[in-house]
Amino acid sequence: MAGKLRLVIVTPEGKTFDDDVEQVVMPGVEGQLGVLPGHVPLLTQIMPGELDLKADTKGDELAVGGGFAEITGSRVTILTDMAVKPEEIDEHAVEKALENAKQALMEKKAGPEAEELMALIQRSTAQLQLKRKRRGQG
């Protein structure tokens, strides 16, 4: 394998991840997107979902929100509005937020608020899925 990939994940709240990895799988708009070192330069949108990374034979997962990924041969920069590790996810809080958002969405069918709520729901769902999957393995 040719070298390593530098994975940087930044959110408006700060840099959440900055380290060398061997492989990243991210949720792209056109399906799961796996990146290895030496990937062609690519700029893509990503969807809320699960991001898998492999570093030193260790795997790790993160729940990410919508955003963008910039890939050069040796570097992956991910711009997203959310990036959390499974151990940081508070399942009950997320479930509750999801419930609330769904209810609010029932009342507002369109407009920017509905869009915002949809994004929130997608983010929450991504977090919950990751958490549950992690528990299934453990």
Place this chain on the structure above:
Amino acid sequence: MASTRDIRRRIRSVKNTAQITKAMQMVAASKMRRAQEAALAGRPYAEALNRVLASLAHRVGSVSHPFLEKREVRRPGALIISTDKGLCGALNTNLMREVTQLPKETVFVTIGKKGKQFLARTGRELLADFEIKDDASSYRVRQVSQFLIEQFLERKIDSLSVLHTRFVNTLVQKPEKNDLLPIGRLQKLEAGTGEKREEELKGDESLQYLYEPDAEGVLSALLPSYLHFQVYQLVLDAKASEHSARMVAMKSATDNAKGMIKDLTLEYNKVRQSGITTELLEIATAQMAMA
């Protein structure tokens, strides 16, 4: 000369004031630290976003997007990020001085009560007023930027500038005007942090990017999030300025009160001393008369 009781009363009242300003200074200091951290935490994101946009601009060349389109400015729009509360020195005054320099036909949107009050006083046109507390979340600020974008797309405003107080350091805050819309030429993009990393930009130009789904699709998704983030960053910056200015103002108020207490205490002792001297003199005179 004032009686000792009057002076004692004044000392007590100044002491109370000093206690209050001291407490406010402490509160502002802790809020300031948090606000400054938040403002600085957004910088890596701003840099990455800029880099992506700038490299995209080189690829895409000329595209038409409503955000890029320059039209005749009949109704300029301005977002004013002021504070809700006073007692923060000349912060709002300086900001409002900038506001008065805008053309008469400007339509305003405000964050913070002070800006709203000022516009009402000077009879400017206020379109909407938002309230954002100290724990400014990106979600709350997004509502403001979303509103502004809609106004722009519906042609209710033809341009958008943001007036806020830029946080330079704890002692220096500068009112600043940032023109956000229309973006105009993409190549000119620069983040609110004002740092452009030339070498890195040059490095990226040589790369041939692929786009998913396509360059235009990515661009039209990237531009709104660029705007949302810019406004968010400016709000955080303004919050950091507010708390810094308040801390400094309260510190100097506390210092002034302490100086005043010192002066008053000296005055009090002088009056007391002269009282004692007069009494002694009286006793001595009385004794002499008796003898």
